[in-house]
Amino acid sequence: MAKKLVRSVFDFEEGFIETIAEVPEKEPEAWAPERSMRVASKGHPRVDGYARTSGDARYALDIQLPRMAYGRVLRSWIPHGRIRKIDTSEAEKVPGVLGIMTYVNAPKIRWYRDSTLFDPHVRYEGDEVAFVVAETEEALEQALSKIHVEYEELPFVLDAEEAMKPTAPKLFKNGNVRDGKPRIYERGDIQKGFAEADAVVEDTFRTQVVHHAPLEPHVCVVNWEGDRLTIWESTQATFRVQQGIASILKVPLNKVRVINAFMGAGFGSKLGIEKHTVMAALMARQIGRPVKVVTPRKDEFLSMGNRPASVQKLKVGAKKDGTLTAISLWSVGPGGAYRSGSAYLGTPAREMYKCANVRTEEYTVYVNTGPARAMRAPGHVQAFFALDSILDELAEKIGMDPLDFRMANIAEIDQVRKRPYTSKRLKEAYEAGARAIGWYERRNKVPGSGKGPLKRGLGVASQIWGGGGGPPAFATVEINRDGTVVVHSGSQDIGTGTRTIVAQVAAEELGLDLDRVSVVIGDTALCPYGPTSGGSITAASLTPAVQAAAVEARERLKDYAAAVLGVEPERVSYEPGRYYLTEDPSKSVSFEEAARKMGNNMVVTTGARGPNPKGYTINSFGAQFAEVEVDVETGKVRVLKIVAAHDIGRAINPLTVRSQFEGGIIMGMGYALTEERWLDPQVGRQVNPNLHEYKVPTLADIPEIEVIIVSEADTKANTVGGKGIGEPCIIPTAAAIANAVYNAIGVRVKELPITPDRVLRALGKA
Amino acid sequence: MTKENEGGGVSRRNFLKGLGTGLVGTAVATKITVAGPGAEEKQESRDGRVPVALKVNGRLHNLWLEPRTTLVEAIREHLHLTGTKVGCNRGECGSCTVLLDGKAVYSCQILAVEAEGHEITTIEGLLNGEEPDPLQKAFVEHDALQCGFCTPGQILAAKSLLLKNPHPTREEIVRGMSGNLCRCAAYPSILRAVESVAKRA
Numbered sequence: 013m014a015k016k017l018v019r020s021v022f023d024f025e026e027g028f029i030e031t032i033a034e035v036p037e038k039e040p041e042a043w044a045p046e047r048s049m050r051v052a053s054k055g056h057p058r059v060d061g062y063a064r065t066s067g068d069a070r071y072a073l074d075i076q077l078p079r080m081a082y083g084r085v086l087r088s089w090i091p092h093g094r095i096r097k098i099d100t101s102e103a104e105k106v107p108g109v110l111g112i113m114t115y116v117n118a119p120k121i122r123w124y125r126d127s128t129l130f131d132p133h134v135r136y137e138g139d140e141v142a143f144v145v146a147e148t149e150e151a152l153e154q155a156l157s158k159i160h161v162e163y164e165e166l167p168f169v170l171d172a173e174e175a176m177k178p179t180a181p182k183l184f185k186n187g188n189v190r191d192g193k194p195r196i197y198e199r200g201d202i203q204k205g206f207a208e209a210d211a212v213v214e215d216t217f218r219t220q221v222v223h224h225a226p227l228e229p230h231v232c233v234v235n236w237e238g239d240r241l242t243i244w245e246s247t248q249a250t251f252r253v254q255q256g257i258a259s260i261l262k263v264p265l266n267k268v269r270v271i272n273a274f275m276g277a278g279f280g281s282k283l284g285i286e287k288h289t290v291m292a293a294l295m296a297r298q299i300g301r302p303v304k305v306v307t308p309r310k311d312e313f314l315s316m317g318n319r320p321a322s323v324q325k326l327k328v329g330a331k332k333d334g335t336l337t338a339i340s341l342w343s344v345g346p347g348g349a350y351r352s353g354s355a356y357l358g359t360p361a362r363e364m365y366k367c368a369n370v371r372t373e374e375y376t377v378y379v380n381t382g383p384a385r386a387m388r389a390p391g392h393v394q395a396f397f398a399l400d401s402i403l404d405e406l407a408e409k410i411g412m413d414p415l416d417f418r419m420a421n422i423a424e425i426d427q428v429r430k431r432p433y434t435s436k437r438l439k440e441a442y443e444a445g446a447r448a449i450g451w452y453e454r455r456n457k458v459p460g461s462g463k464g465p466l467k468r469g470l471g472v473a474s475q476i477w478g479g480g481g482g483p484p485a486f487a488t489v490e491i492n493r494d495g496t497v498v499v500h501s502g503s504q505d506i507g508t509g510t511r512t513i514v515a516q517v518a519a520e521e522l523g524l525d526l527d528r529v530s531v532v533i534g535d536t537a538l539c540p541y542g543p544t545s546g547g548s549i550t551a552a553s554l555t556p557a558v559q560a561a562a563v564e565a566r567e568r569l570k571d572y573a574a575a576v577l578g579v580e581p582e583r584v585s586y587e588p589g590r591y592y593l594t595e596d597p598s599k600s601v602s603f604e605e606a607a608r609k610m611g612n613n614m615v616v617t618t619g620a621r622g623p624n625p626k627g628y629t630i631n632s633f634g635a636q637f638a639e640v641e642v643d644v645e646t647g648k649v650r651v652l653k654i655v656a657a658h659d660i661g662r663a664i665n666p667l668t669v670r671s672q673f674e675g676g677i678i679m680g681m682g683y684a685l686t687e688e689r690w691l692d693p694q695v696g697r698q699v700n701p702n703l704h705e706y707k708v709p710t711l712a713d714i715p716e717i718e719v720i721i722v723s724e725a726d727t728k729a730n731t732v733g734g735k736g737i738g739e740p741c742i743i744p745t746a747a748a749i750a751n752a753v754y755n756a757i758g759v760r761v762k763e764l765p766i767t768p769d770r771v772l773r774a775l776g777k778a
Numbered sequence: 779m780t781k782e783n784e785g786g787g788v789s790r791r792n793f794l795k796g797l798g799t800g801l802v803g804t805a806v807a808t809k810i811t812v813a814g815p816g817a818e819e820k821q822e823s824r825d826g827r828v829p830v831a832l833k834v835n836g837r838l839h840n841l842w843l844e845p846r847t848t849l850v851e852a853i854r855e856h857l858h859l860t861g862t863k864v865g866c867n868r869g870e871c872g873s874c875t876v877l878l879d880g881k882a883v884y885s886c887q888i889l890a891v892e893a894e895g896h897e898i899t900t901i902e903g904l905l906n907g908e909e910p911d912p913l914q915k916a917f918v919e920h921d922a923l924q925c926g927f928c929t930p931g932q933i934l935a936a937k938s939l940l941l942k943n944p945h946p947t948r949e950e951i952v953r954g955m956s957g958n959l960c961r962c963a964a965y966p967s968i969l970r971a972v973e974s975v976a977k978r979a
Contacts, residue, residue: 057919058918058923060926061917062914064923064929065901065914065915065917065918065923065930066914067859067860067900067901067902067930068861069926071863071927076855224961226925226927227863227871227928227959227961228927274925275925276926276927277924277925277927306864309866309867309868309870309871507924507926670967671924671964671967674963674964674966674967675924675962676963679961679963703866703870703871703959704868704870708961709965710956710957711951711956711960712952712953712956714963714965714966714969717966
């Protein structure tokens with residue numbers, strides 16, 4: 013396939029990625045919404061369902077190699093200090109210990125921009141202090157307990173607002189505010205906007221720190237064979253791990269292979285290159301044995317990321333007719349001890365609602381806690397709780413229904429980049445959701461007016477996210493001589509069902525049944541480059557590349573079909589399952605017959621993702637409606653129902669789409685009601701780094717969930733027409749629940765999670 | 779850990795070595811390099827290990843294990859049945875759920891020696907050859923999983939529930955299954971899958 017290079021810019025998490033990408037000269041014909049689909053857009057069970065339910069699926073945790081040794085990181089137990097002395101002599105005597113690495117003997121590898129692989133200046137409880145490798149996990153544990161570290165303890169700061177004060181302990185010499193300044197955005201004239209308003213509301217909202225807590229912890233197994241390094245890693249970024257490790261260890265890319273066939277979820281915590289992988293690779297090379305690192309659950313909480321807390325000061329103004337005239341946001345959140353994830357969250361204030369006058373000022377600050385990492389719609393989940401809460405307050409002040417207020421302020425264009433959207437079905441989402449929940453009939457006209465101690469209420473919130481993806485992304489399609497097909501692509505399946513949609517798209521374009529297509533993903537040695545699974549970009553980036561490869565493969569097989577028919581290929585057409593003579597469709601040859609004609613040949617094609625359309629913004633949109641029941645005597649909130657109505661372009665697999673929505677909504681409910689990292693302010697350590705006291709939702713907590721997809725294929729965005737959904741599904745949930753709680757009890761809880769004590773305090777009962 | 783370390787009887791050499799644990803400690807340099815001679819040999823020794831007979835998926839396995847070895851370690855590291863997962867290793871998440879005489883247990887909270895004399899079933903044991911159990915099929919059909927990491931534990935928790943109570947109500951399913959966390963939160967489909975099998979039974 014002829015290809016060309018373009019500059020590609022696409023939305024990834026809280027920012028844009030710009031890169032040079034190879035794209036096809038000519039893209040395949042887009043799947044128009046009205047195209048009748050055979051395999052894609054159908055709710056097929058996962059193609060790897062058997063592997064995942066039988067125990068056959070091998071996760072990084074399951075890799076066992078001959079002579080494999082075990083490695084683990086010893087972490088700082090104080091929040092801030094300098095290592096005065098580190099004594100490993102006792103640990104070295106433990107039988108079975110194979111090596112110990114600390115800042116004293118480890119190579120000085122730069123990390124987080126301002127630090128190193130091992131930094132004698134430890135900045136949070138969980139910072140890496142030593143790495144031990146031993147024959148067995150038992151010996152490993154014993155050795156870890158025998159390393160004596162003497163710290164010079166330093167004053168610490170845990171709270172973001174505290175950390176901004178000039179007197180606060182500093183983590184880095186340039187101060188605690190990241191980049192030394194806030195991110196500021198302005199459009200229009202904010203003062204004029206407030207002057208024009210008939211009503212202005214000002215309020216402060218706070219959100220907590222929550223954790224990703226994927227059930228498979230961060231795991232790697234590294235194995236050197238001479239100068240070749242193989243890494244099994246539980247990651248959302250197979251190729252990024254390969255590139256990162258190769259560059260850090262100065263190993264050529266063709267000698268580093270990363271395998272990631274199955275991984276036990278990440279939610280954003282597995283997007284990077286891990287220190288422990290580098291440590292394991294260094295050590296494995298020294299001892300000449302494979303090394304496996306399994307992060308203990310406690311360390312997952314301390315060191316493997318979190319969604320940062322936030323303080324959001326919002327001021328909004330509107331005219332009586334519902335016109336939003338001004339939005340002002342000031343926010344701060346803790347990025348943790350290093351430059352990893354950020355606490356910036358201004359995008360929804362700038363982009364969700366139509367408003368001419370907007371100002372956002374956002375701070376990320378360093379504090380002595382575990383570094384933040386992008387967590388499922390970073391920024392947006394925190395932001396919408398505050399933004400959609402204050403919007404309800406403003407709606408009430410001007411005497412307007414909160415849903416009508418939102419519908420009156422739908423932004424027709426991307427107001428920041430001043431360009432149209434490829435598609436936007438937000439109004440349809442509001443309308444469909446309202447119908448499903450019975451918004452106008454069942455919502456309390458007077459908040460808190462329900463009778464008795466169990467009060468019910470309805471709430472709504474909105475969603476915007478990227479997820480349009482973009483090049484580069486590649487896939488190869490091979491047609492075997494029996495007419496079966498293998499697709500290779502280097503992306504990974506983080507639980508979203510990537511394997512399945514790749515198979516569906518290839519089968520659709522080739523006119524085959526799903527069981528004729530198998531898919532190989534998550535292996536840098538076998539597959540062409542596929543994107544990192546973050547920013548909800550995988551589906552929209554990858555599936556058009558698969559489609560392109562499949563179209564070309566189908567065209568190439570036509571030559572063999574033509575040979576069977578004894579005509580020129582130009583006279584042959586294709587329909588699912590068979591090639592036929594264009595002028596006489598009764599003369600045909602099946603896909604399998606054509607393939608058999610190949611003999612020992614094989615059709616192999618490579619497809620590339622086409623460029624994104626110039627002059628357009630690709631976003632997904634949606635709304636969620638919550639119904640809650642609040643016990644005003646105990647303060648307990650129960651979510652009864654969530655209706656999620658979203659514009660996600662084409663749902664390539666409605667079954668797995670529903671699963672992701674349900675999962676995101678339930679995780680959002682955990683964020684709204686139960687999940688919270690607790691720190692002991694006296695000692696700066698986490699009190700609940702475990703799955704017992706850190707409360708993730710269980711089966712007993714789930715509400716009724718209804719998912720409505722209001723969109724069809726967005727063929728302006730890409731040729732398959734899908735937009736990502738992994739993150740959109742969690743964005744409005746907590747905000748909708750918070751608004752429903754207000755509608756139920758008539759007082760607003762402005763801090764997450766909405767725990768019974770906060771509800772009772774808001775009601776003046778505690 | 780390799781298979782050669784397991785099974786068979788106690789050799790005199792290893793037995794004697796076992797007595798001298800304190801004396802054989804190998805000096806380890808603070809440098810990254812270590813593993814002088816002896817480290818390998820030590821591994822071969824049986825010091826402190828006890829014979830444990832585990833009946834897993836209908837087959838009896840004779841192992842030599844340290845008494846502190848948990849059931850999940852025995853299953854995964856020694857029998858190489860890696861379908862059973864470890865999510866927290868402290869009895870909180872349920873990923874390590876196996877059946878002990880048909881009852882769902884957290885295998886990270888049971889010592890291998892305690893499991894002697896019991897029938898242990900792991901996810902691999904639910905298969906009949908390559909034929910999945912109706913629960914395994916239902917989990918696929920209803921998409922009752924996402925990353926799949928907790929899935930073996932979820933299926934075994936459901937199996938245990940249905941063995942005890944073939945026709946559970948929705949509330950009974952919820953109660954029976956809420957000891958197994960799923961961070962992807964495939965819960966609604968898990969409920970649908972289990973209900974579908976319960977109705978068929």
